[in-house]
Amino acid sequence: MATDSLPPQKNAATAPEDVVAVPASRDSAHPLVRFDKVVKRYGDHVVLDQLDFSVERGEHVTLIGPSGSGKTTILRLLMTLEKVSDGVIRINGDPLTHMLATDGSLKPASEKHLREARKKIGMVFQQFNLFPNMKVLQNITEAPVNVLGMDRDKAEARARELLDLVGLSAKTDAHPSQLSGGQQQRVAIARALAMEPEILLLDEVTSALDPELVAGVLELLGDIARNTDITMLCVTHEMNFARDVSEKVLMFDAGRVVESGSPEKIFSDPEHERTREFLNAVL
Ligand SMILES: Nc1ncnc2c1ncn2[C@@H]1O[C@H](COP(=O)(O)OP(=O)(O)OP(=O)(O)O)[C@@H](O)[C@H]1O
Numbered sequence: 001m002a003t004d005s006l007p008p009q010k011n012a013a014t015a016p017e018d019v020v021a022v023p024a025s026r027d028s029a030h031p032l033v034r035f036d037k038v039v040k041r042y043g044d045h046v047v048l049d050q051l052d053f054s055v056e057r058g059e060h061v062t063l064i065g066p067s068g069s070g071k072t073t074i075l076r077l078l079m080t081l082e083k084v085s086d087g088v089i090r091i092n093g094d095p096l097t098h099m100l101a102t103d104g105s106l107k108p109a110s111e112k113h114l115r116e117a118r119k120k121i122g123m124v125f126q127q128f129n130l131f132p133n134m135k136v137l138q139n140i141t142e143a144p145v146n147v148l149g150m151d152r153d154k155a156e157a158r159a160r161e162l163l164d165l166v167g168l169s170a171k172t173d174a175h176p177s178q179l180s181g182g183q184q185q186r187v188a189i190a191r192a193l194a195m196e197p198e199i200l201l202l203d204e205v206t207s208a209l210d211p212e213l214v215a216g217v218l219e220l221l222g223d224i225a226r227n228t229d230i231t232m233l234c235v236t237h238e239m240n241f242a243r244d245v246s247e248k249v250l251m252f253d254a255g256r257v258v259e260s261g262s263p264e265k266i267f268s269d270p271e272h273e274r275t276r277e278f279l280n281a282v283l
Pocket of ligand 1: 042047065066067068069070071072073074
């Protein structure tokens with residue numbers, strides 16, 4: 001696999017010139033992601049309940065927990081597809097959904113602020129969400145050209161590298177409907193990487209795939225985790241993937257983290273009764 005085209009590289013000194021370096025905004029004084037007493041309500045239903053957690057730069061974190069415990073909501077808040085009801089999410093110390101007012105207080109973010117924030121974050125969804133009317137290459141170049149303002153030739157060259165990386169060089173001119181589910185998910189991964197995000201959000205990315213296609217997609221994501229500095233937050237029911245790829249597992253229940261630790265600790269010696277019940281049900 002051509003991992004030399006992965007963004008951003010663990011060892012930037014040996015990265016090819018066309019690989020975009022680690023963004024200048026990175027600031028090691030803050031965790032990359034911080035949820036600070038985040039509340040999310042839908043009507044009276046409290047989905048996230050004063051949620052606190054943080055993710056360090058370069059960490060690969062798996063979110064586990066029963067259905068309805070709020071895992072996807074966390075990713076959607078990070079993607080700014082939803083707004084917090086209370087509390088603050090910070091990226092590199094900067095409020096994601098709020099802006100600092102001149103008097104030091106926080107006010108809701110403008111659309112421009114949200115657009116800038118979104119550029120740092122890529123997401124891969126369960127259902128691929130490719131643009132059906134666009135060929136594979138255009139699916140990947142669309143956002144870099146139109147959101148980042150990247151030169152089209154450069155975006156296409158980069159898209160071809162990424163298609164090589166995900167093993168789909170032969171499908172550049174295909175439409176999504178001509179691809180298998182696994183191939184579509186590889187294109188979606190390439191599309192997310194094309195934005196050179198600092199954070200990659202993965203929401204049950206293998207759940208919609210036929211069983212025989214799951215291993216290939218997980219192997220690709222494992223390569224990306226091992227060979228890049230991208231921070232990953234991953235919601236998955238694939239516990240082997242969580243074990244292989246993540247350094248930290250967060251166990252959620254009722255909108256809170258009930259337990260966190262290394263995969264070895266959580267899977268072999270969970271402390272919390274809810275974690276034990278959940279793992280007994282899924283393992
Ligand atoms: N747009 C919405 N309107 C109302 N309730 C919602 C909405 N989106 C999510 N919810 C509720 O929020 C709760 C958390 O949903 P979420 O999808 O985050 O859970 P999850 O842990 O990802 O579950 P699963 O593992 O089944 O995907 C659920 O009870 C869900 O019904």
